[in-house]
């Protein structure tokens with residue numbers, strides 16, 4: 001079954017975070033590979049890029065972007081792609097990934113991964129842009145499913161079908177974020193198992209895991225804590241279908257000490273075993289936790305609690 005565009009299984013990886021640079025350089029921890037946020041290094045020719053080059057000499061590295069804006073109505077940004085390609089030339093990543101989303105319009109970067117309507121028109125549009133990017137980068141693009149908080153009335157294609165056709169039309173690969181599937185399924189009321197089953201499993205090159213915050217009637221994809229048990233269970237099921245995909249744990253807020261981060265990643269070994277059984281914890285949530293969340297603003301307006 002494994003195809004993965006012929007790309008290697010790198011094993012279990014961690015996101016490269018500046019808080020851990022010293023530890024990694026001094027201790028050379030036994031991590032299989034690192035994923036770097038491309039934009040953190042593309043325009044830096046100083047110390048961060050020097051450190052990245054040292055790490056890339058010791059470990060396999062993958063470049064993960066957040067600003068390609070493949071779904072935007074803006075023209076593709078070839079200055080951005082030029083910087084991306086130049087960094088790839090230095091770092092020699094195993095692959096380059098970004099998200100099925102748009103991040104801005106009229107040259108303004110929102111620094112958010114925004115959803116797009118999923119229909120025949122957007123599918124053709126996105127496939128055309130992926131083909132242009134792949135031609136320019138001279139390699140397949142690996143595309144990640146985003147976490148979403150709303151759906152469009154003019155969406156006519158389920159996301160998993162959209163991704164499947166996209167891989168067929170362009171030859172791109174998939175970065176399946178299992179946590180994002182869980183978050184989106186909760187927020188948009190679809191079955192995550194139907195989503196996973198509907199994907200082209202042989203095109204899943206990589207998987208993401210991450211922690212989220214359950215706020216009761218919606219989930220925010222916070223990447224600031226351990227992986228939820230429900231997400232581990234979904235990963236366990238998914239791994240049986242897309243085994244030999246490379247696994248990566250994302251952690252972007254409240255970043256813990258390196259060993260804590262690594263220990264959480266290594267839990268994935270348990271869930272790779274289909275017979276492993278752990279009683280699912282009750283989902284933890286709190287209305288008291290403060291999160292940066294535009295929905296809070298909306299609810300204030302709706303309930304009339306706002307003073308404005």
Ligand SMILES: [Fe+2]
Nearest residue numbers: 144177208250
């Ligand atoms: Fe992700």
